[in-house]
Amino acid sequence: MDQAAAPPRRPARSAAARPGSGRATIASLAQRAGVAASTVSRALRDDARISPEVRARITALAQEAGYTPNILARSMVLGRSGLIGLVLGPVENPFYAELMQQAVRLAAARGCRLLLLHAGPGPIEDATTEALLQYRVDGCLVTSAELSSKAAAICAANSVPLVMINRVAREHGSAVSCDNRAGAEVLAELLLQAGHRRLAVVTGNAATSTGRERTEGFCQSVAAAGGEAPALFTGGASHAAGFAAGQRIAALPAAERPDAVFAVADILAMGVIDALREAGLKVPGDVSVVGMDGISLAQRPPYRLTTLVQPLEAMVARGLDLLLTGIEHGAGAAPQERVLLRGTLRLGASCRLPGSPLPPSGIPDAALPAAE
Amino acid sequence: MDQAAAPPRRPARSAAARPGSGRATIASLAQRAGVAASTVSRALRDDARISPEVRARITALAQEAGYTPNILARSMVLGRSGLIGLVLGPVENPFYAELMQQAVRLAAARGCRLLLLHAGPGPIEDATTEALLQYRVDGCLVTSAELSSKAAAICAANSVPLVMINRVAREHGSAVSCDNRAGAEVLAELLLQAGHRRLAVVTGNAATSTGRERTEGFCQSVAAAGGEAPALFTGGASHAAGFAAGQRIAALPAAERPDAVFAVADILAMGVIDALREAGLKVPGDVSVVGMDGISLAQRPPYRLTTLVQPLEAMVARGLDLLLTGIEHGAGAAPQERVLLRGTLRLGASCRLPGSPLPPSGIPDAALPAAE
DNA sequence: GTGCGTTGTGCAATCGTTAGCATGGATTCT
DNA sequence: AGAATCCATGCTAACGATTGCACAACGCAC
Numbered sequence: 001m002d003q004a005a006a007p008p009r010r011p012a013r014s015a016a017a018r019p020g021s022g023r024a025t026i027a028s029l030a031q032r033a034g035v036a037a038s039t040v041s042r043a044l045r046d047d048a049r050i051s052p053e054v055r056a057r058i059t060a061l062a063q064e065a066g067y068t069p070n071i072l073a074r075s076m077v078l079g080r081s082g083l084i085g086l087v088l089g090p091v092e093n094p095f096y097a098e099l100m101q102q103a104v105r106l107a108a109a110r111g112c113r114l115l116l117l118h119a120g121p122g123p124i125e126d127a128t129t130e131a132l133l134q135y136r137v138d139g140c141l142v143t144s145a146e147l148s149s150k151a152a153a154i155c156a157a158n159s160v161p162l163v164m165i166n167r168v169a170r171e172h173g174s175a176v177s178c179d180n181r182a183g184a185e186v187l188a189e190l191l192l193q194a195g196h197r198r199l200a201v202v203t204g205n206a207a208t209s210t211g212r213e214r215t216e217g218f219c220q221s222v223a224a225a226g227g228e229a230p231a232l233f234t235g236g237a238s239h240a241a242g243f244a245a246g247q248r249i250a251a252l253p254a255a256e257r258p259d260a261v262f263a264v265a266d267i268l269a270m271g272v273i274d275a276l277r278e279a280g281l282k283v284p285g286d287v288s289v290v291g292m293d294g295i296s297l298a299q300r301p302p303y304r305l306t307t308l309v310q311p312l313e314a315m316v317a318r319g320l321d322l323l324l325t326g327i328e329h330g331a332g333a334a335p336q337e338r339v340l341l342r343g344t345l346r347l348g349a350s351c352r353l354p355g356s357p358l359p360p361s362g363i364p365d366a367a368l369p370a371a372e
Numbered sequence: 373m374d375q376a377a378a379p380p381r382r383p384a385r386s387a388a389a390r391p392g393s394g395r396a397t398i399a400s401l402a403q404r405a406g407v408a409a410s411t412v413s414r415a416l417r418d419d420a421r422i423s424p425e426v427r428a429r430i431t432a433l434a435q436e437a438g439y440t441p442n443i444l445a446r447s448m449v450l451g452r453s454g455l456i457g458l459v460l461g462p463v464e465n466p467f468y469a470e471l472m473q474q475a476v477r478l479a480a481a482r483g484c485r486l487l488l489l490h491a492g493p494g495p496i497e498d499a500t501t502e503a504l505l506q507y508r509v510d511g512c513l514v515t516s517a518e519l520s521s522k523a524a525a526i527c528a529a530n531s532v533p534l535v536m537i538n539r540v541a542r543e544h545g546s547a548v549s550c551d552n553r554a555g556a557e558v559l560a561e562l563l564l565q566a567g568h569r570r571l572a573v574v575t576g577n578a579a580t581s582t583g584r585e586r587t588e589g590f591c592q593s594v595a596a597a598g599g600e601a602p603a604l605f606t607g608g609a610s611h612a613a614g615f616a617a618g619q620r621i622a623a624l625p626a627a628e629r630p631d632a633v634f635a636v637a638d639i640l641a642m643g644v645i646d647a648l649r650e651a652g653l654k655v656p657g658d659v660s661v662v663g664m665d666g667i668s669l670a671q672r673p674p675y676r677l678t679t680l681v682q683p684l685e686a687m688v689a690r691g692l693d694l695l696l697t698g699i700e701h702g703a704g705a706a707p708q709e710r711v712l713l714r715g716t717l718r719l720g721a722s723c724r725l726p727g728s729p730l731p732p733s734g735i736p737d738a739a740l741p742a743a744e
Numbered sequence: 745g746t747g748c749g750t751t752g753t754g755c756a757a758t759c760g761t762t763a764g765c766a767t768g769g770a771t772t773c774t
Numbered sequence: 775a776g777a778a779t780c781c782a783t784g785c786t787a788a789c790g791a792t793t794g795c796a797c798a799a800c801g802c803a804c
C-alpha cells in the first residue's frame with residue numbers, strides 16, 4: 001500500500017496544457033537566475049539579507065520577464081486575500097454610486113481590492129454569501145442593502161469582520177454612519193426658524209435604520225420646539241416614491257397642505273420637488289423642501305437642494321480602517337464600534353431662509369458657506 | 373548541504389498562529405471521516421466514482437462543519453480564478469451605475485464574481501493594472517473609462533481577454549455596444565419628421581468613440597436628408613456640461629437658436645433641458661430635446677425624455693459571454709469581435725412629435741409603444 | 745590555528761485543492 | 775477455479791508563494 005522511498009518524479013500534467021501558461025513565476029525566475037526560489041522571493045520583497053548585486057540581477061530579470069506575483073498563492077500562505085467584499089444598496093440612488101467610487105479609491109490606497117458581491121435592491125442571495133467565504137474575503141463593507149441576519153450570522157461564525165456604512169449595526173459588525181438624528185435636527189431648526197409651522201416628512205423605506213433615525217430626529221426636534229407634529233408621507237428610496245408623495249401633498253387643500261417638507265433622502269426630495277412643481281406649486285415659494293445625503297445631482301439646477309451633506313469620503317475611510325484594524329487584530333477580537341460622523345448643512349435654494357422671506361434664486365452654490 | 377533522507381516533519385508555524393484558523397478544510401474533513409483528502413474532494417464535487425454512502429457521510433460532515441471550499445486554492449490548480457475585472461467609467465452618469473448592477477447580477481448567474489478595479493473619471497493607475505494581473509483575473513470588462521493603451525498592451529501580453537462595453541474596440545479585445553450611428557439616425561429622422569429644421573448636437577467627451585459615433589451618425593443622417601448641418605455645442609459627460617451647453621443655446625438670439633437639440637447622452641440632455649427651462653424656454657414648446665442611453669431618471673418627470681434606449685442587459689450579457697468563451701478557448705485564441713446591438717426608441721414628452729404640433733404632456737410612459 | 749559571529753543562500757515544509765496513477769478487494773468471464 | 779475486469783479509495787505530485795532553519799563561507803579576535 002505504501003510504496004517505499006522516493007517514487008520517480010514526473011509531471012502530473014503536460015507542460016503545454018498547464019493553465020496560465022507563459023507567465024513567469026518565482027520558480028522560473030529562480031531557474032533563469034541560477035538561484036533558489038526563496039532567494040527570488042526575498043529579493044523581490046526587499047529582504048535585507050539579500051546581497052545588493054543578487055537583488056539587482058533578480059529585479060532586472062523580473063522586470064524583463066514581466067513578472068507579476070500571484071496573489072492567490074500568496075494569500076494561501078499569508079492567510080489574507082487582500083479582498084474586501086462590497087455589498088451595495090439600490091444604485092438607483094446616486095448616493096450609492098458615489099459611495100462606491102470612494103470605496104474603490106480608498107481601498108486601493110490601502111492596498112485592498114473590492115470584490116463586488118451585490119448591487120441593487122432585494123436581499124442577498126445565499127450564493128453571494130457563499131462567495132464571500134469562498135474567496136476568503138478579509139472583511140466586508142455593507143451599505144444599506146438588506147443583509148439578512150442569516151448572512152450576518154455566517155460571517156460571524158467564520159469571523160469575517162463586517163462594517164456597515166449608512167446603516168445601524170447588527171449584533172455582529174461595526175457601523176459607520178452620519179449622525180442622522182443630529183442632522184435631522186439641524187434641518188428642523190432651519191425650517192422652524194424660517195417661519196414654517198406646518199411641516200411634513202417624506203419617509204424612507206421603513207426597514208432601514210437610517211430612514212427611521214432621520215424621521216425620528218426631525219419629529220423630536222419639532223416637538224421639543226413646541227411645534228405641531230409633522231405629517232408623515234410614506235416614501236421609499238427612489239425618485240418615483242418621492243414623486244408619488246409629492247403628488248399626494250400637492251393634492252391636499254391649501255389650508256391643510258404643509259408649507260415645508262423634509263424628505264429623508266435627496267433622491268426623494270428631488271421627486272417631491274418635481275411633483276410639486278408639476279402641480280403648479282412653487283418651490284420654495286409655496287413649499288420649502290429639504291433633503292439629506294448631499295448627492296451631487298440634487299445640488300444642481302433645477303433643484304439647488306438645501307440638504308445635509310453626509311461626509312462620504314470620511315465615512316468610507318473610517319469604515320475601511322475599522323475593517324482593517326479588525327483584520328489586523330485577528331478575527332473577532334476587534335471591539336465592535338458604532339461611529340457617528342457629523343454632516344454639514346448645505347444651503348441651496350429649495351427652501352425659505354430664516355432672514356429673508358424668499359431666498360435669492362441665483363446664488364451660485366460655491367458662494368454659499370456650509371454651516372457647521 | 374543536502375541532508376540525506378527524510379527530515380523530521382514538524383510544523384513550520386504554530387497551529388495557534390495559523391491564519392484562517394478554525395475553518396474546516398478538505399484535510400480536516402478527511403481526518404474526521406477517516407478517508408483520504410482526495411476522496412473528500414471527489415465526494416463534494418459529485419464524482420461518480422464515490423460510493424453513495426461515503427458521499428452521504430462526507431456531505432453531512434461538511435454541512436455540519438460549515439465547510440466552504442477555498443476558491444483561491446482551487447484557482448491555483450485549475451488555473452482559473454472565476455474573477456472578472458470590472459473597470460467602470462464616470463459613475464456620475466447613472467448609466468454606469470445601471471450597467472454595474474446588471475453586470476453583478478449576470479456575472480453571478482454565470483458563476484463569476486467581479487473584482488472592482490476602477491470607478492470614476494480619470495485614467496487607470498498602473499497599480500490597478502497590476503492588480504488585474506496579480507489576482508489572475510480570467511478576463512476584464514471595460515466601460516467607457518480611459519483604459520490606457522499601455523494597460524491594454526499589458527493585458528494582451530498576459531493574454532487576459534478584454535471586452536469593452538459601450539466603447540470601440542482596441543487592437544486587443546472585443547467590444548459590445550449599441551449601434552450608435554443607427555440610433556442617432558433614428559433620432560435625426562424623428563426630429564426632421566416633426567418639422568424641425570434648425571438642429572443642434574450637444575457632443576460628449578471628444579475622446580470617446582461612443583460620443584463621436586452618435587454625433588457623426590446624426591449629422592450624416594441630416595445631411596442625407598438634405599438638411600442644414602447641425603450646430604455643434606461642446607458637451608461632456610455630466611449634467612453640468614449639458615447645463616452649460618443649454619445656457620449657451622438659450623443665450624442665442626431667437627432667430628439663430630436651434631429648435632431641436634440632440635444631446636449624445638441622457639444625462640447631458642437633462643442638463644440641457646434644465647438650462648433651457650431656467651432661461652424661460654419651453655421644452656418641447658420652444659425647443660425639442662432628445663437624448664440617448666435610456667437611463668431611468670431621465671424617463672421620469674420633469675424630463676420625460678425622448679431617447680434611444682440602449683439594450684443594457686443584452687449588452688452586458690453578450691459582453692460576459694464573449695469574455696467567457698474567450699476564456700474557454702484559451703487565451704488569445706478567441707476571435708475578437710465587435711458586436712452591435714440595436715437600441716429602441718422611447719417616446720417621451722421632451723420633443724415635438726411628427727403628427728401633432730405639440731405632444732400631449734400627460735402621456736403615461738408605459739402607454740407609449742417603443743418603436744422598432 | 746581554533747573558535748565565533750555575520751552574512752548570504754538553499755532546503756524543505758506549508759497553505760488547500762485537484763487529478764493522475766496505483767492498489768486492493770469484489771465481481772464476472774471463460 | 776483462475777484470470778480479467780471493475781469499482782472505490784488512497785497516495786502523491788503538483789499549483790506559486792512564503793518562511794524557519796540549516797549551513798557554507800568569510801572575517802575577525804584570541
